[in-house]
Amino acid sequence: MGIFAVLLYVFNRFNLNFPFMLKYLPFIMKGVGYTILVSLLSIIAASILALFGAIARLSKNPVFYGVATFYVSLIRGTPLIVQIFVIYLGLPQMGIVLGAIPAGIIALGVCYGAYMTEIFRGGIQSIGRGQIEAAYSLGMTYSQMMRRVVLPQAFRIIIPATGNEFIAMLKDSSLVAFLGVWELFFRAQRVGRQNFRNMETLIIAALFYWIVTIIFQYFQGRLEAHLARGTRRITGIAH
Amino acid sequence: MNRRGFFILLFLAALSLSLTLSSVSAGVLEDIKANGELVVSSDANYAPQSFLDEEGRLVGFDIDVATEVARRLGVVARFVTPDWDLIVAGKWGGRWDLSIGSMTITAERAEVVDFSIPYYYTPAQFAVHKDNKTIKALDDFSGKTVGLGAGTTYESYLDPNQTLTIGGGEKIVYQVKGVKSRPYSTDMEAVQDLALGDGVRLDGVLTSGYVVDEAIKKGVPVKPVGNPVFYEPLAAASDRARPGSAELVKKISEIFESMHKDGTLTKFSMKWYGMDITKKAR
Known part of the structure; x- marks a missing residue:
């Protein structure tokens, strides 16, 4: 509560024009849809990439391992905004012309896929060797072992970290504003600039990012509790 | 799994490629006519030339000019709003056809875009x-x-x-x-x-x-x-890398010429600036 009072005091000192903020709040709010859409599609793309990336990083096949390791190194070693512009400006030179939204989703997906490859790899590696051997000794193939034994357990470890990535992605999705996607940040900037009141509109956008993050955190907490059911019961018996 | 995974990736890659490869045609003017729309880039940061009204609609002098240009081409205007840097960099990859965004004619920019005659100053x-x-x-x-x-x-x-x-x-x-x-x-x-x-x-x-x-x-x-x-002098611009770019700006120049003559540009200028800024200054 005290922190909230401090925040309100600071806002007060900004000398904000509240009628102006109220007037443009609905317009900026309409950007939430694109922000969530871009973030959701990007996290799906990133998850798919990360799954293959992690399996390839753990593969004994030198080609898969090499490609995945190179991908993680290159993407983690370059700024996201550079990747967005490379995909938006660079690909057309090769004859692949992407619109602003697909280019943004691919860039975010590729970037977060690299970070999440490492999360997924860690999750898969945390599953004991004995489990894998047990699965094989039951006659499962590699694919069956992954799908039925390793991944379901690995997800429990992967989900919290992935949720964290998604929260980061929600905010990094603002970078697609540079390509002209009318999401939260784009709308806030346009309205702010033309009225010489950037502060007001950026605060509105910040508020909405925060609200979306809080809502997402709630659902993530529920999902984690759901996935943790099994372990909690077992530890309960063990002690 | 490895092999199947690889093929799924390959399939996804092929799918995204086939979805995005744009159809190559004779020229930008033909594309505009065929699509029935003129895709115009405008930097929506500046009132009164291109900005958002209280309902969040794109309005302004540039928007009126572009809408009228499209009408005289027999198509409708659709607006996209990429960052200014992306517009002046050229190489639009066909994502939009024309910039009607108060772009100053300069020799440096003329290396990547073709300019029409000025529509205002x-x-x-x-x-x-x-x-x-x-x-x-x-x-x-x-x-x-x-x-x-x-x-x-x-x-x-x-x-x-x-x-x-x-x-x-x-x-x-x-x-x-x-x-x-x-x-x-x-x-x-x-x-x-x-x-x-x-x-x-x-x-x-x-x-x-x-x-x-x-x-x-x-x-x-x-x-x-x-x-x-x-x-x-501010003009419309078209991506030089696009086939038919020169013909497009020639056509746009003709339209501007008639819009200068019949007073349409002056009318828009009076509406948004309260004065006539479509005549060469000094």
């Missing part, structure tokens, strides 16, 4: 904070820090390593020397930074005279200094 204006007492004339700017939009003609003007050649190559008389320029993503951030106070971050800005007027109108504490340093 804007003065380049220095401004300072209202409280400033020391900068009264243009040469008082020497050694001062001036904010401006990145990738604008104003940035080229103040950059000693660049020569700004505008329009038909009219000579630009340099009335200021040794100015430190500080680029912002748009002119508007520069104006807002100047508004923080005299010399707080900036000593002045260099932007369009209409941006200064608009700022004063909206209560921003700035004031113009001196006469405009140069006048810019």
Whole structure:
């Protein structure tokens, strides 16, 4: 509560024009849809990439391992905004012309896929060797072992970290504003600039990012509790 | 799994490729006619040329001009709003057909885009904070820090390593020397930074005279200094890399010609600026 009072005091000192903020709040709010859409599609793309990336990083096949390791190194070693512009400006030179939204989703997906490859790899590696051997000794193939034994357990470890990535992605999705996607940040900037009141509109956008993050955190907490059911019961018996 | 995974990836890659490869055709004008729409890029940061009204609709002088141009082409206008840097960089990859976004004709830009004839003119204006007492004339700017939009003609003007050649190559008389320029993503951030106070971050800005007027109108504490340093002819632009670009701007020039003659441009100018700025200044 005290922190909230401090925040309100600071806002007060900004000398904000509240009628102006109220007037443009609905317009900026309409950007939430694109922000969530871009973030959701990007996290799906990133998850798919990360799954293959992690399996390839753990593969004994030198080609898969090499490609995945190179991908993680290159993407983690370059700024996201550079990747967005490379995909938006660079690909057309090769004859692949992407619109602003697909280019943004691919860039975010590729970037977060690299970070999440490492999360997924860690999750898969945390599953004991004995489990894998047990699965094989039951006659499962590699694919069956992954799908039925390793991944379901690995997800429990992967989900919290992935949720964290998604929260980061929600905010990094603002970078697609540079390509002209009318999401939260784009709308806030346009309205702010033309009225010489950037502060007001950026605060509105910040508020909405925060609200979306809080809502997402709630659902993530529920999902984690759901996935943790099994372990909690077992530890309960063990002690 | 490995092999199957690889094939799934390959399939996804092929799918995304097939979805995105744009159809190559005879020329941009034919594409516009075939699609029934003219895709126009506009930088929606500047009132009254291109901005968002209270309902969030794109409006302004540029928007009216583009809508009328499309109408005279027999198609409808659709607007996209990429960052200014992306518009002036050229190589649009066919994502939009034409820029009607108050772009100044310069020799440097003409290397990547084709220009139509100008549809209006804007003065380049220095401004300072209202409280400033020391900068009264243009040469008082020497050694001062001036904010401006990145990738604008104003940035080229103040950059000693660049020569700004505008329009038909009219000579630009340099009335200021040794100015430190500080680029912002748009002119508007520069104006807002100047508004923080005299010399707080900036000593002045260099932007369009209409941006200064608009700022004063909206209560921003700035004031113009001196006469405009140069006048810019603003035109529609088309991506040179696109087949048929030259034909498109020729057609657009013809349309502008008729819009100048029949008073349509003057009408739009009166509506948005309250004065006729479609005639060559000076």
